[in-house]
Amino acid sequence: MLRIVDTRTGHLVEIPPVRRHLLSICVHLPVGDAGIGMTDLRALLVGDALARTAELHGLQSRTFLTAPDLPREQAEALDRAMSALGVHPPARVGVHHPNGTLRAAADVHVCAYGTAAQDAVGGVRIDVGEVGPVSREKGVPDRAHLLAPGFLDAVAPEGTDPLAVRLLMLGHAYRTPVTVAGTALEEARRTLGDWRELVADWAQEPSRPIPADVLRHARTVLADDLGVPAVLDALVTLVTRADVPAGAKFETFAFLDRVLGLDLAREVGHQHRAAP
Numbered sequence: 001m002l003r004i005v006d007t008r009t010g011h012l013v014e015i016p017p018v019r020r021h022l023l024s025i026c027v028h029l030p031v032g033d034a035g036i037g038m039t040d041l042r043a044l045l046v047g048d049a050l051a052r053t054a055e056l057h058g059l060q061s062r063t064f065l066t067a068p069d070l071p072r073e074q075a076e077a078l079d080r081a082m083s084a085l086g087v088h089p090p091a092r093v094g095v096h097h098p099n100g101t102l103r104a105a106a107d108v109h110v111c112a113y114g115t116a117a118q119d120a121v122g123g124v125r126i127d128v129g130e131v132g133p134v135s136r137e138k139g140v141p142d143r144a145h146l147l148a149p150g151f152l153d154a155v156a157p158e159g160t161d162p163l164a165v166r167l168l169m170l171g172h173a174y175r176t177p178v179t180v181a182g183t184a185l186e187e188a189r190r191t192l193g194d195w196r197e198l199v200a201d202w203a204q205e206p207s208r209p210i211p212a213d214v215l216r217h218a219r220t221v222l223a224d225d226l227g228v229p230a231v232l233d234a235l236v237t238l239v240t241r242a243d244v245p246a247g248a249k250f251e252t253f254a255f256l257d258r259v260l261g262l263d264l265a266r267e268v269g270h271q272h273r274a275a276p
Contacts, residue, residue: 001014001057001223002014002015002023002053002054002057002059002223003015003223003224003225004050004108004124004126004225004226005126005175005225006124006125006126007111007125007126007127007175008125012224012225013124015107015108015124016059016107017107017123021058021059021060022059022060022061022062023050023051023054023059023060023061023062023107023108024061024062024063024064024105024106024107024108024123025047025050025051025061025062025063025064025106025107025108025110026063026064026065026066026106026108026109026110026123027043027044027046027047027063027064027065027066027090027110027111027112028043028066028067028109028110028111028112028115029043029044029065029066029067029068029112029115030068030112030113030114030115030116036067036068036070036074036078037131038131038132038180039112039113039114039128039130039131039132040067040112041081041082041085041087041131042112042128042129042131042169042174042178043110043111043112043113043128044065044082044085044087045085045087045166045169045170046110046126046128046174046226047063047087047110048063048086048087048088048261049170049174049226049228049259049260049261050108050110050226051063051088052088052258052259052261053222053223053226053259055258056219056222056258056259057219057222057223062091063088063090063091064090064091064093064106065090065093066093067093084162085162085163085165085166086163086166086261086262086263087261105122105123106122106123107123107124108123108124108125108126109123109124109125109126110126110128111125111126111127111128112128113127113128113129113130113131114130115127126174126175127175128174128175129172129173129174129175129176129177129178130177131169131177131178131179131180132177132179160185160189161189161192163192163261163262163263164185164188164189164192165180165185165188166261166262167188167191167192167232167260167262168180168184168185168188170228170229170232170260171188171228171229171232172229173227173229174226174228192262195235195239195253195262195264196263196264196265196266196267197267198239198249198253199250199253199254199264199265199267199268200265200267200268200269200270201246202246202247202249202250202253203250203265203268203269204246205245205246205247205250206245206247207247207250207251208245208246208247208248208251209248209251210248210251210252210255211238211244211248211252214234214238214244214252215252215255217230217234218231218234218256221234222259228259228260231256231259231260232260235252235253235256238252238253253265
């Protein structure tokens with residue numbers, strides 16, 4: 001059973017609302033003159049994490065996107081941005097009506113910061129926190145500049161994997177604001193690199209079952225209001241646990257990456273020194 005807090009009531013609500021095996025998710029990006037930026041990509045990322053969580057719990061999911069009617073060049077740029085951040089493409093894309101409202105039926109409406117309340121009709125509404133104020137420390141673009149050429153290089157400078165941006169955002173509860181700043185992004189980049197090297201090392205050891213306590217905790221926090229930050233904290237702890245063999249650590253990281261979408265097994269098969 002999955003539950004998530006409905007912004008409108010503040011209560012945990014079971015999703016899907018009836019006993020069926022398909023969860024429908026609608027991600028709403030607001031209509032406005034500011035353009036589409038990191039705040040909107042974060043909403044898409046939250047929708048992606050929710051869909052992955054549903055599938056981890058044995059549900060099917062269907063995600064669709066409603067957004068302003070973008071010019072072809074900007075729509076293609078948005079597609080590239082989603083791909084770079086590991087967001088599965090929506091099954092269907094809808095366009096807001098001219099009056100700024102959308103009558104879309106869904107179990108969960110994931111609304112980017114600034115989305116009008118009337119855009120979500122029925123179902124559960126969750127509001128995603130703003131990305132900002134944006135740091136100019138390393139040229140991170142604001143909403144207006146996201147779809148400008150080369151924006152991914154600005155978000156993840158000097159060859160930084162864009163999935164480090166995904167990790168940074170997943171490390172915060174979806175409803176709280178987050179800043180994509182140079183220092184935080186560098187820490188996420190180092191963590192992602194370290195985890196990939198460890199996973200590659202652990203892959204050389206015999207496979208072992210995922211520790212029952214870790215699996216139970218991960219399923220519980222994900223099922224209750226999409227607690228991805230708690231899953232990341234559990235992985236940080238798991239790295240240092242002497243009672244868990246390397247093969248079990250590998251299986252745990254690989255399994256939970258189905259939700260995290262960080263490509264943690266990228267380095268498996270490359271030459272690495274075996275973990276002690």
